Amino acid sequence: MQIGATKVEKYKILIVEDDTVFANATKTRLLEMGYLVSDTVTSAEDAIRSVRDDPPDLVLMDIVLNGEMDGIDAASQIRQISNIPVIYVTGYVNDEFLLRAKLTTPLGYVCKPFDTEALKAVIEVALYRHSMEMVLREAADENVRLEAQNQQLQKTESLGRMAGAIAHHFNNHLQTVMGNLEMAMDDLSRGECPADILNEAMRATCKAAEISGLMLTYLGQTFGKHELMDISEACRKSLPLLQATASKDIVFMTDFPSCGGPAIRANAGQIQQVLTNLITNACEAASENKGAIALTVKTVSGADILDLKRFPINWQPKEIAHTCLEVKDEGHGIPNGDIGKIFDPFFTTKSNGRGLGLPVALGIVGTYGGGITVESKPGRGSVFRVFLPVSTEVVPCQPDLPANQGVLQAGEAEKRSKIERGGATVLLVEDEEQVRNMVRIMLTRLGYMVLEAKDGVEAGEIFQRHQDDIRCVLSDLTMPRMDGWDLLAALRNISSDIPVILSSGYDESRVMIGEHPERPNAFIGKPYRLKALGETIRNVLSQHDDQREVPVLMC
Ligand SMILES: Nc1ncnc2c1ncn2[C@@H]1O[C@H](COP(=O)(O)OP(=O)(O)OP(=O)(O)O)[C@@H](O)[C@H]1O
């Protein structure tokens, strides 16, 4: 079909008319005008069938038809089959008909009796309008396609930027590790002690591990333990330390509601991290390290949160109460063109910045269904507002922890010291050979005897043979043949209370999601240090011994 086509005979018209004399007369007139007639039918059912068999370009539809369905029912079913324009032809229309007819969005009406010119005008206008609608629809579809393509492109670009930045940071840290290890080997070959150099290498690995951890937080893959908390209380507790690290010339002003206010359910450590990242940025923005930083906590309705400079950009706050934590500074502000980028990982304008403070804060806030807004004027300061949905529960005012909390009771300390001596056998399951060798050495240094397996299947076989000796299993989670979860289930089948520690490079909260018939006694995230490994095994063994209440043999 063409817009404004001069050869009208290109168009095929279906006539739906129960008066056969009138139908034949209409057909003659259409043929005289140069159109084709695809079919002439007398009922709605036949009209629908004809549209399916030989789709016309237009339907001339009588409204009142014989049979169960009338012309309006037929038109609405034809609309569902295909987007064919319909013109109603009728001698009688009441308001109810008109209302129903309108809902089927016809492209025209002709009243019987009609003359040839009037019919031709209605048909031509309908065909023209229909072809224009098709052109507009195609343009809209093309727009949607281009928009999706553009979003995909932006996503790929931003992923590329992020991967490049991660590689950049890791290569820098690896350079430090590699260089220092090489020098340490050199020192050793000359009989010198490389302790300082090795410490440098260790510091660099810690920094790399910190970046991985922050990336997981940014991706919303670290949840930690959730608890009901009052954000004002959290601010009051964190503020002294933050003030101590800030310049003495920065004045902090606070406006928090008294305790017992609206609560949120979140991980306290993560909320503290959000606060720390925002206050650190505010302090860093303060000109010549002077100025005031105002911290406010209040409650606002989701409907009142401005739809301006809101992050994540597609965040739609629920229409419930939100706790709003506001950090306002009088610093150098943010250029308008940068505001859209400041939450991108690794975007920084600071010579020593990593560009992870805000993305991490947003990653955390996002996991709780919240968002952050930014207002800033260059030279006049910035206001960051963190919004978190309020829980319906109320936090009771908590007294300070007793001073002796965390101190081991005498009997407990004695029991621990026995376990600390090691001596027990640990089954180590790890598919990466290098990691397995290293963890074996760590375990040996901690005083444990080690049995090794490279996957779950091998571990199961070793466990069957040595179950009387093995006191604890330390297993990687992602392994070929049989992963850590399947191994855990298999081991507990053999020995229902064998202590199992699972380990992974992913965050614990992500790993523990999902239905698993058995839970491990502990989780240890990679990379881990000797001290953390020792503590984890000791805790698991001591809990296991507590549960068993093994009588102590007095010699
Ligand atoms: N309060 C603020 N005033 C002015 N600029 C800010 C403020 N907060 C953030 N910015 C801008 O946003 C950028 C990103 O902040 P972000 O906290 O993510 O990274 P960073 O502070 O540069 O590095 P780091 O990883 O050490 O936090 C900053 O480099 C700075 O340009």
Ligand SMILES: [Mg+2]
């Ligand atoms: Mg920062």
